[in-house]
Amino acid sequence: MIETALYLIPVQLSDVELGTVLPAANIAVVRHIKHFIVENVRSARRFLKKCDRDINIDELTFYELNRHTSASDIPSMLAPLVAGEPMGVISEAGCPAIADPGADVVAIAQSRGLKVKPLVGPSSILMGLMGSGFNGQSFAFLGYLPIDAAQRARKLKEMEHRIMHEDQTQIFIETPYRNNALAAELCRTLPAHLKLCIATDITGPAESIVTRGVKQWQGKLPELHKVPTIFLLYK
Numbered sequence: 221m222i223e224t225a226l227y228l229i230p231v232q233l234s235d236v237e238l239g240t241v242l243p244a245a246n247i248a249v250v251r252h253i254k255h256f257i258v259e260n261v262r263s264a265r266r267f268l269k270k271c272d273r274d275i276n277i278d279e280l281t282f283y284e285l286n287r288h289t290s291a292s293d294i295p296s297m298l299a300p301l302v303a304g305e306p307m308g309v310i311s312e313a314g315c316p317a318i319a320d321p322g323a324d325v326v327a328i329a330q331s332r333g334l335k336v337k338p339l340v341g342p343s344s345i346l347m348g349l350m351g352s353g354f355n356g357q358s359f360a361f362l363g364y365l366p367i368d369a370a371q372r373a374r375k376l377k378e379m380e381h382r383i384m385h386e387d388q389t390q391i392f393i394e395t396p397y398r399n400n401a402l403a404a405e406l407c408r409t410l411p412a413h414l415k416l417c418i419a420t421d422i423t424g425p426a427e428s429i430v431t432r433g434v435k436q437w438q439g440k441l442p443e444l445h446k447v448p449t450i451f452l453l454y455k
Contacts, residue, residue, distance in 0.1 A: 222252045223337075226301055226329045227308045228316040230341020231267050233448065234424030238270055241342050241423050247271045249339065253308040255281045255300040257325055264310045285309075285321050295328055302334070313448075315343045319363055319393075344450050345391055348419035351429035352389070354454035359389035365402070376410065383414065383455050390453040399444035406451070407441065410434045417452040420444065 227249055232241045250271045258264035261282045268275050283297040301307045309316040309325065315338070316322040329336050345361050360382065366372045379390040394402045406416055417431040420442065428442065431452075 222249055222306055223335070224301065224304050224306050225335035225337040226298070226326065227253065227306060228322065228326070228336065228338040229308045229310050230315045230339060230343075231310060231313050233313050233342050233344055233422050236423060236425070243340055246339050246341065250308065251275065253306050254279065255283075255305060255307045256310055257283045257285050257297050257307065257322065258310045259286050259312045259321060260284070263312055267310060285325060287321060289321065291324070294325055297325060298329060298332070298334065301329065302332075313344075315341055318343055318345065319361060342423050344419070344422045344448065347422050348417065348429060348450035348452055349389065349391060351419060352417035352452045352454070353431050354389040354415070354417065354452055355387055356389070358387060359391060362390060362392040364394060365392055372405075373409070376406075379453055380411065380414065383453060392451050393449065394451070396444075396446045396448065399447060399449050400441070402451070403437070403441050403444055406453075407434050407437045410453070413455060415454050417454075418442065418444070419450040419452065420447050422448070422450070424448075 229246060229250060230242065232238060238247070250268060256264060261284055264282060265277050268277065281300070285294065285297065298307070309322045311320040311322055317326045326336055349356055349359055365375055382388045383390060403418065412433060412435045414434050415431055416434045416437055417429065419429040421427045
């Protein structure tokens, strides 16, 4: 058996064998959990079956936590944990609670003094940073850039200021179908003294983590449409 805690269970970033990115200890934990807080029930079920085909999905309880979930509904999801049963948190990909709605339920668990146990697993944010050659001592993950062109331009200026004056790596993402447009805009508008790392399909068969000066990317940008991508900027 495992101790009573809220287990944060990473999911693979790409469609690869679980054993290549997740330790066996994670699978052992999953086998003992009957209650899960998940971003998407269908994908969580598929992941659990990959962990162990003998898991009886029909015996499990799922609470869905995503951007559509009302904040007032979240505290009650922890009822099994309060009653002494272990629970798991599963996001769509990567590590739960990192750029993920799961952070909300973790915050509630912490405020109630409930034990939280993050498990080892892949994070595209950290792996992209590791492979970029950029400053890993000071960095910021900014999520999605603004859709509005003027607001996005201001955000890029803020990022440039942080890079130059705070020596801080800037990390961000885009909706996959807008990746190509964003990459082209970065090359067109950012100053030549900045470097851009484009990290795609991390842990997958087509993984690519390449750092170049922003102007050096012009005419050499990879095809990024609907490809999982992390962008990183530094000097």
